[in-house]
Amino acid sequence: MHDSKSILKMTSQSTEQEPVIFDQTEISSFVSGFLQRRDVFLQACHVHGSPLYVVEESVLIERAEQFTNAFCQVLPDVRVYYAMKSNSHPLIVKTLVNAGLNLDVSSGLELQIALDSGATDIVFSGPGKTEKELTFAVENCDHTTVLIDSFGELELLQRIASEEDTSVHAGVRLTTNSKGLWRKFGIPLKDLSQFLDTAKYSSHVSVQGLQFHTSWNLDPYNQVDFIARLGDTLSKLTFEQRSMIKFIDIGGGFWPSQGEWLQFSNTPQSHSSAITACHYKRQSTTIEEFAEQIAQAARTHLFPYVSCHICAEPGRWLCNDAMHLLLTVLDKKEKDLVVTDAGTNAIGWERFETDYFPVINLSRPETIEHKCSVLGSLCTPHDVWGYSYWGTDIQPGDVLMIPTQGAYTYSLRQEFIKPLPAVVMLEKKCLKELD
Numbered sequence: 001m002h003d004s005k006s007i008l009k010m011t012s013q014s015t016e017q018e019p020v021i022f023d024q025t026e027i028s029s030f031v032s033g034f035l036q037r038r039d040v041f042l043q044a045c046h047v048h049g050s051p052l053y054v055v056e057e058s059v060l061i062e063r064a065e066q067f068t069n070a071f072c073q074v075l076p077d078v079r080v081y082y083a084m085k086s087n088s089h090p091l092i093v094k095t096l097v098n099a100g101l102n103l104d105v106s107s108g109l110e111l112q113i114a115l116d117s118g119a120t121d122i123v124f125s126g127p128g129k130t131e132k133e134l135t136f137a138v139e140n141c142d143h144t145t146v147l148i149d150s151f152g153e154l155e156l157l158q159r160i161a162s163e164e165d166t167s168v169h170a171g172v173r174l175t176t177n178s179k180g181l182w183r184k185f186g187i188p189l190k191d192l193s194q195f196l197d198t199a200k201y202s203s204h205v206s207v208q209g210l211q212f213h214t215s216w217n218l219d220p221y222n223q224v225d226f227i228a229r230l231g232d233t234l235s236k237l238t239f240e241q242r243s244m245i246k247f248i249d250i251g252g253g254f255w256p257s258q259g260e261w262l263q264f265s266n267t268p269q270s271h272s273s274a275i276t277a278c279h280y281k282r283q284s285t286t287i288e289e290f291a292e293q294i295a296q297a298a299r300t301h302l303f304p305y306v307s308c309h310i311c312a313e314p315g316r317w318l319c320n321d322a323m324h325l326l327l328t329v330l331d332k333k334e335k336d337l338v339v340t341d342a343g344t345n346a347i348g349w350e351r352f353e354t355d356y357f358p359v360i361n362l363s364r365p366e367t368i369e370h371k372c373s374v375l376g377s378l379c380t381p382h383d384v385w386g387y388s389y390w391g392t393d394i395q396p397g398d399v400l401m402i403p404t405q406g407a408y409t410y411s412l413r414q415e416f417i418k419p420l421p422a423v424v425m426l427e428k429k430c431l432k433e434l435d
């Protein structure tokens with residue numbers, strides 16, 4: 001199993017915000033929103049079995065519209081690419097493509113799913129692309145833009161495209177933090193001028209844009225900060241170099257508006273305080289505020305130098321709220337300890353040792369939280385869903401729901417001891433029928 005927090009933080013570089021106590025009435029109203037529709041979820045479990053991932057089509061479509069509107073209202077030309085790594089289920093990918101989004105892929109495997117979904121505008125980013133993956137991208141160059149990660153990759157892509165006797169659209173990824181593990185992504189800003197000059201002589205690779213990505217952003221600070229640094233670099237390029245740049249891709253890393261919810265043990269307070277009762281939260285900025293501040297930075301630092309459109313690659317912001325996990329209590333071993341039919345192999349990491357999400361007892365609905373260890377059925381003590389449940393009681397046979405588990409869970413699931421849950425999509429019309 002993965003080391004807990006490292007997964008969502010795998011691309012993190014921001015400084016930590018101090019968590020605050022998470023108001024119990026706010027959690028209660030979040031829980032009650034799902035309880036109002038409990039029949040729909042219970043019915044899905046009854047028909048499709050347990051454990052089960054449930055995808056809500058309407059939530060995905062709403063998020064796609066809200067994200068696109070937020071950016072389109074403040075920037076003249078924006079293109080949104082869903083980062084498939086956050087949840088690569090083909091139904092989710094296809095729903096977002098049908099809702100008008102483009103796709104961001106990071107492997108040949110993801111590129112295949114993207115092409116199968118009918119996407120016609122795909123960016124292929126990421127370090128360490130293999131020759132086979134680049135060849136696949138070149139074969140599908142009508143629909144694919146390669147975001148090149150290094151000088152070596154430019155050379156390889158040029159060779160492949162020339163052997164295929166074609167020309168491929170491309171961009172170059174920029175390193176946002178030249179220290180530590182973040183050095184592995186892209187080229188440093190100081191090398192951009194040299195890269196553009198080299199690309200000019202790469203007859204089969206048409207470099208037309210720049211990409212960067214920052215992550216774990218509860219607010220737009222990292223994106224805005226890098227845009228300012230990029231602007232400084234752009235100001236020093238020649239006119240010819242600047243006119244090559246037709247797009248700037250600002251990557252993903254937009255934290256969902258619900259914020260980050262933490263178990264008490266995962267807070268700085270746990271080291272010093274005597275209080276143990278509450279859950280904690282880090283606040284996040286609305287997507288409209290992200291868009292406003294990023295647009296302001298682009299107007300100040302980018303548009304004076306380049307005439308380009310802006311691309312964004314949101315992942316978790318789009319899919320997080322659209323997928324829930326349903327599981328069933330198998331065994332009640334103590335008054336405060338139950339074992340469920342799903343193990344955390346369904347989400348691929350020990351998320352709930354550090355993150356808090358309400359475990360909702362759909363079978364015994366109530367907006368009251370009780371202490372109880374809700375554990376999975378894997379042969380490891382780290383197989384934890386939570387340390388409490390919301391309901392009147394908890395008994396074998398009860399169906400539990402852990403809502404909003406769409407991002408970096410399904411794509412990290414792993415074959416380990418127990419079978420993986422099936423996935424079911426609650427379509428807009430189907431939800432209506434069941435209501």
Ligand SMILES: Cc1ncc(COP(=O)(O)O)c(C=O)c1O
Binds near residue numbers: 126216313317
């Ligand atoms: C290049 C790139 N773009 C987009 C994303 C999506 O990030 P998020 O899901 O945080 O929006 C990632 C995630 O690691 C990434 O590496």
